[in-house]
Amino acid sequence: MKLILCSDGPVSTVDENLSLPPASTAPPPAGFPLFATVAPLAAAGLIWSITGSAFALIFALLSPLIAVASMVDARRTGRKRRRTETAAQAEAVTVLRLAITERQARWRESAWQQTPSARDIVLGRAAAARWRQTDATLVTLGCGPAPSGIRLGGATSPNDHRELRDWAATIKDAPIVVDLMHGLGIVGAAPLPEALARAVLVQLCFALPPTDVGLDLDPGPGWEWAAAFPHDDVSPAARCIVLHQATAGTPARTARDLGQGRLLVAVATRLDDLPPGCGTVVRVIGPGRAQLIRSPNRAPAIDFFPELLTRAAAADFAVALARQARDAGLVTSAGAIPVGVTLTDLLAVTAAADPSSVTPTGLGCVIGVGPAGPVHIDLVRAGPHAIVGGTTGSGKSELLTTWVASLAAAHSADQVNFLLVDFKGGAAFAPLGRLPHCVGLITDLDSQTAARALASLGAELRFRERILSTAGARDLTELEHPLPRLVIVVDEFATMLGAFPELHALFVDIAARGRSLGVHLILCTQRPAGVVRDALMANCSLHLSLRVNNRADSQALVGTDAAATLDPNQPGRCVIATDTAEPVLCQVASTGESDILEIAARFSGGTAPRRPWLDALPTLVTEADLRRIAGEGAPAPGYPLGLLDEPDSQRYRVFAYVPELDGHLLVVGGSGSGKSTLLCHLARVAECPGDAPVAVERVSADVEATWDALERVSALIESGQQTAALPRLLLLDDFDSVLARWQPDHRLAAADLLTGLLRDGPAAGVHLVVAVQRLTSTVPGLASLCPSTLLLKLPSVQDHLAAGGLSANYHATLPAGGGVWHNTRVQLLAPLPLQLTPLARSTAQLPEHGPLLVVSSSPARTAARLRAVLGVPVVELAGTTAPAASALISVETGQTDAPGRLVVVGDAETWQAHWTLLTRLRGQTAGSRASIVFDRCGLSDFRMVSHSRQLPPPLAPGRGRVWVLHPDGDLTRAILPEPDGGQVSS
Secondary structure: OEEEEEOOEEEEEOOEEEEOOOOOOOOOOOOOOHHHHHHHHHHHHHHHHHHOOHHHHHHHHHHHHHHHHHHHHHHHHHHHHHHHHHHHHHHHHHHHHHHHHHHHHHHHHHHHHHOOOHHHHHOOOOHHHOOOOOOOOEEEEEEEEEEOOEEEEOOOOOOOOHHHHHHHHEEEEEEEEEEHHHOEEEEEOOOHHHHHHHHHHHHHHHHOOOOOEEEEEEOOOOOHHHHHOOOOOOOOOOEEEEEEEOOOOOOOOOHHHHOOOEEEEEEEOOHHHOOOOOOEEEEEEEOOEEEEEEOOOOOOOEEEEEOOOOHHHHHHHHHHHHHHHHHOOOOOOOOOOOOOOEHHHHHHHHHHHOHHHOOOOOOEEEEEEEOOEEEEEEHHHHOOOEEEEOOOOOOHHHHHHHHHHHHHHHOOOOOEEEEEEEOOOOOOOHHHHHOOOEEEEEEOOOHHHHHHHHHHHHHHHHHHHHHHHHHOOOOHHHOOOOOOEEEEEEEOHHHHHHHOOOHHHHHHHHHHHHHHHOEEEEEEEOOOOOOOOHHHHOOOOEEEEOOOOOHHHHHHHHOOHHHHHOOOOOOOEEEEEOOOOOOEEEEEOEOOHHHHHHHHHHOOOOOOOOOOOOOOOOOOEOHHHHHHHHHOOOOOOOEEEEEEEEHHHOEEEEEEEOHHHHOOEEEEOOOOOOHHHHHHHHHHHHOOOOOOOOOEEEEOOOHHHHHHHHHHHHHHHHHOOOOOOOOOEEEEOOHHHHHHHOOHHHHHHHHHHHHHHHHHOHHHOOEEEEEEOOOOOOOOOHHHHOOEEEEEOOOOHHHHHHOOOOHHHOOOOOOOOEEEEOOEEEEEEOOOOOOOOOOOOOOOEOOOOOOEEEEEOOHHHHHHHHHHHHOOOEEEOOOOOHHHHHHHHHHHOOOOOOOOOOEEEEOHHHHHHOHHHHHHHHOOEOOEOOEEEEEOOOHHHHHHHHOOOOOOOOOOOOOOEEEEEOOOOOEEEEEOEOOOOOEOOO
16 A cells, blocks of 8 residues: 555555466467378388388378378367467456456545545444544545556556556546645535535534634525534634635635634635635536646646535534534533643542532542533442443543542541552552552452452452341441441453453452442453443443543443544543433543642551451561461461461461371472471471470481481381380471482382381371472372372472372462462461581491401502501402412411401402402401491492392492491491591581
8 A cells, every 4th residue: 555646635545566467379380290291101112112012102192191180280279279378368357357346446445434425424324433533634525536556567568458457547436535734725606616615514524523623614695504513613723624705805815814724615606716725626517527627736637526515414414513522522612621630629629619529328529520510420329330441541540540549538448448450560550559548459460369369359248248247237338337348440451351251250249249248340441342241231330431442332331422532632531421310521630649648648547447358478477477377366286387378268377287187298399499498497396395395306308317217217116115216207308309319229118118107107106297399109109198288389380280289279489488288378487597407427437346348349449548547457359369368367367477457358349259258257267257348339239249138228428438247247337537537528
C-alpha cells in the first residue's frame, strides 16, 4: 500500500506489480524428413544386393510415403500445441482478471471506509467512524475513476494485452477525495451546488467531534437547518468549519481572513463569485455529472458522479447528531465539564456544599465533576459491585486511585477496608498502601499466590458468614458492631483471569454473596465484554466506562456508544451508568501522592484493622515469631521447627515435629534448602533441659560416622538393652550423598541397617529423621517406611513429583527453609550462627606390640613411612625369595640376634604368592601373633589376603586411615601416624 494523489487528496492505493501470462509462440516450420525418406531406399538396395530378389525393391516405395506422413504428423502436432497454449493463456488471463477484480474491490471498500459517503452516513452504515478522526479534513465529493496502482508486467510489445492493462490501471466508482485544508469552492446552477455542499457539511460534522471543531455559518435562505448541528460553539481560537454562500454583493470571506484552522466551503453560481482561498474548485454540471476543474496539485480535470444530499435528509441527520452529542455529554454549554480537577479541591467543595452526601451505611464518595457539578457514587446503593472499562491511556488507574482515596477520605478504617490487586506491577496502587484502610496490596500473582488468594478470600467469606450467623443477622447493617466493608479493587482483571482462570469462580461467588457480607468488587479491564461473564456481570450494577475503542464495548458496558466518542486527548473523561438512572458524563479528579498522605495522616493513630488477607510466610522465621504465634493459641506438642501457612483459616500455625504421632521423618531437599539447619534445630530443642530432654544423636554427612551410628544403634536395638547410649532421635544428614560415596557392598549393608532401624526402631523408642537430596531407589521403600515427609526446595518439578509432592505445591523460588508439609507451605527456623559440629571419627592407633604385616597398594612408600615412624627395620616383601622368607621367620622366632619388631610390607598379590609365609607369620611366633594392616586397599584386596567374609567399616577419604585385622579376628580402623608424630587428617 502507498499514498498517491487522487484528485487533490491522499488516497491509499494498491501499488502492486502483477505479471501477464506469456504469449504463445508459433512453432518453427517442420523440416523435410531427409533421413526418414532415404532410409527405406538404402535398405531396399542392400536387401536386393544380398538376395538378388526384385521383391526387395518394393521397400523403396515406402520412402515417399514416410516423407509425406512425417510432414502431416508434424503439422498436426503443431496445431494441437497451439490450441493447448492458447487455452492455458486464456485461463491465466481469467485468473489474472479475478485477482485484479478482488484487489480493486478490496481497495474500493477500504477507501470508502476511510472516507464514507454522506449517503452511508445518513443511513447509519458508517456509525463506527463517527467522531473518530479528530484531525480529518478529507471529504468525498462523489465517485469516479481513480488510478489503482496495479501494473501488469511481462508484455512483449506495447499493444500486448493493452485493453487488460488499461482496465487494471483504473478503478471505477472510487471515492473522489479532496482536502478542505486548501478550501473548497462549488459552482453551478442552483440548487446543485447547495446539495453537494450539504453532503460535504454532513461528512465534516460526522468525522470531527463537536468538542474539537465549531461551525461558523454564513448561510443564505435554505441553510437554517445547519444550526441544529452540535458544532455551534465557535471560539476565535478554535478550529472551525466555515460555510459561505457567495451571492452578488456579499463580502468575500476567505480561509486566510478567518484565521488558521478554518475549513472553508464556499458555494456560488459563478466561478468569479468564489472568494479567494478556494484551492479546490468543483463545477456541478448536472445531477449525474460534476467536474473537478481546479486542484492544489494542478491535476488534470476529472469528471465524476457527484454526491448530492437533500435538505430534508441533512436536517434530520443534524438533529440526530445533536441528540447523540447530548447523550455522550459532548455538547458544550454554560455547565461545561472542566478539563481537570484535583481531589483535594473537590473534597473541599463537596464538604462545604453537601456534608450529608455520605451515609454511615453506604459507601458514597465524590469522584469527579459532571455537567451538573460534583458527581457522587455509592458502591452499596448503586452496586454492590462495579465494573470499570477503558482503553490504554484513558485513565483507568487514575480513576481507581481517586475512587479509593475518596472512599478513604469519607469513611474511617472501621467502616471500609481495601484489598488492592494490581497486575501492572503495583506502581499505581503503591501510594494507597499507606492508607490505614488498606489491608493488602497484591501485585503480579504466581500460581502459589493465586491459590492463597482463593483460600484467603474464601476464608474471609466464611468468617463473615459465621459472624452473621452467630448474631442472627441477615445483613451487615443489622450487626450491633458492624464489620468494616471490604472493597476488593482489581486492576487489569482480564490479565489476571488469563493467567489464573480458576479465580473467576471465586469472584463470581463474592459477587453473589458480597452484598449481605459487606464485600464489594471494583473490577477494571480494557474490554469488559467477553471477559466479565454473565454470572459476574449480573451482580455488577455500577458501570463506569472511560474511552473505549469501539461502540460495541461502550454499548455493552454503559448502554450507549457515548464512551466510544470520548476525546482521546482528555484522559479521565468517564461515563457512569447504573440500573436506575441515565448515564452521566464525568471528569474524574486527579489524585496525587500528597493527597493520599494527607488522608492517611487524618486517620492515623487508630487501631489497625483486621487483615482478611494473610501475607505470605516470611523468608526468615525466628524463635520470637514462634513464641508469638504459639502465644495466640494452645501450645503445640512436639518440637517447634517453623511456621505453617494456613490461609484457609487466615492464620499461621507453629510447625512442630511429634515423633510419637508423625513417626519417622523423611526430609527431601536440594543443596542449600535447609536440611542441615533443620537437624541442628531439632537436636537443640529436643535436648533442651527444660522440656523433658531426650537423647539425640545428630550424624553429619560423613561415611564413617554414619556407618558407625547405624551399626551401633542397630546392635543396641537387637540386644534389647534400654541404655542411656540408645538415642531416642537419630538424625542422619544427606544420607543419599553418603550412600553414593560408599562401595556397593557398604551401600547394600547400610541400606539393610537403615531399613531395620526404620522397621524396629519405634518399638524400642527410637525415631529417625533422614535427610536426603533426592528420593532414589538406593534404599527400597524409604518413603513408605517414613510416615511423614517434609519436602524442601528441589531443583526441578520432576524431583518434587518423584518425592511424592504435587505439582501445584512446587515453587521454584522458595527461600532456604521453605517447603511443604502435608500439602501445606512451611517455613523453617532461620539458621543459627556456628551450628557445625566436629566429625566423630575413629582416632585409634596401630597396635603397639606384635608383628605388623602390612598390605599396601604402594609398598615402597608405606615401608619408608613406617621406618621413619616406628624406628625399626621394615622388610619389603616384594622380590623376596624363599630363603629370605625363612630368614624372616628365623628373626621373628628369635633364632637370630636381630633386634626390634617384625614389620613386613607387600602388596596383595605378593602376599598371596607367599601364602605359606603369611600363614606362619600370623601364627604363634615368639609368643605373639601378627596383626594385618590394610593401607589404601579395596575390599577385593582385603578378602584376598584375609580370607574373611566380614565387611570392614568404610574409610573416610584422606591419607593415613587404614584397616587393622587383629589376631583375635576383630576388624577396626586405625591411623598411620605422620613421620613428625602427627596424624593424617581426613
